[in-house]
Amino acid sequence: MSDGLPFYLSTLAADPINGRIRFTSTGRDRQGEIAIKIARTIDFGNSNLRGGETFLATSLRGRRLGRQVIRNSFRLSEFLGLARMSIHAVLDGRYAWARCGFAPDPEAWPRIKKQLLSVLDAERFRKVPTERHWALQVIASDSPRALHMLSKIDTLVEFEDAGEDERVPFGRALLCSLTMWHGTFDMASEMSRMILFGDTQ
Structure with missing residues (x-):
């Protein structure tokens, strides 16, 4: 799990249950001090690598290390022959997991869609009508890749969680306004792999 990260990671594993x-x-x-902490569960019965905690110290954020952590999880899943990775997206993960190719579980999409449409009524999104219109089109498409497409809208908008007088990309502000979402990364999906490993994503 240490590949491409600025620290060697020590790993403790519990006995299989x-x-x-x-x-x-x-x-x-x-x-x-703890700078990186990654918790995962390998579920051989369901052919799944379940994501748990993914923590990066503030000083390490914005350096694409979160993407590297996910790439390392992908490589582990591939090595073990697992079919998927799954996550429970909260906090910054609501944006980061989507940006790296995770898609919401289909049964969760109607709730997520309803939340997104409600959030887009906020004044900060109405101030950028072109981006808001594009976001509404993406949401209406009901595409499994909708959250990823939204995460790529990079026009800066105000966002209260970012701190006073700070602006963040539209996609980050939108997705970090969701309560949470469950999602998966299909190991057999070439598109998911391209999103995760693409240099421009």
């Missing part, structure tokens, strides 16, 4: 192995990888900075 019911065909599942939970492990946690941790990297510490020079002061001994």
Whole structure:
């Protein structure tokens, strides 16, 4: 799990229970503080790598290290012959997982769609009508890739969670306004792989 990361990660794995192995990888900075922490569960029975906690210290954010963590999870899943990776997207993960090719579970999409349409009524999104119109079209398409397409809208907008007087990309502000979502990454999907490993994503 350490490949491409600025810290060596020490990994502790629990004993297998019911065909599942939970492990946690941790990297510490020079002061001994936790800088990276990744928790995953390998579920052999369901051919799934379930995402748990993914923590990056503030000083490490914005350096594409989150994407590298997900790429390392992909490589592990591929090595183990798993069919999918699954996540519970909260906090910054509501944006990051979509940006890296995870799609919401189909049964969750109607709730997510309703939330997105409600959020788009906010004044900060109405101030950028072209981007808002595009976002509404993406949502109306009901595409499994809708959240990924929304994550790529990069016009800056105000976002209260970002801090006073800060602006963030439209897609990040929109997706981080969701309560949460469950999603999967289909290991057999060439499109998902291209999104995760593409240089321009």
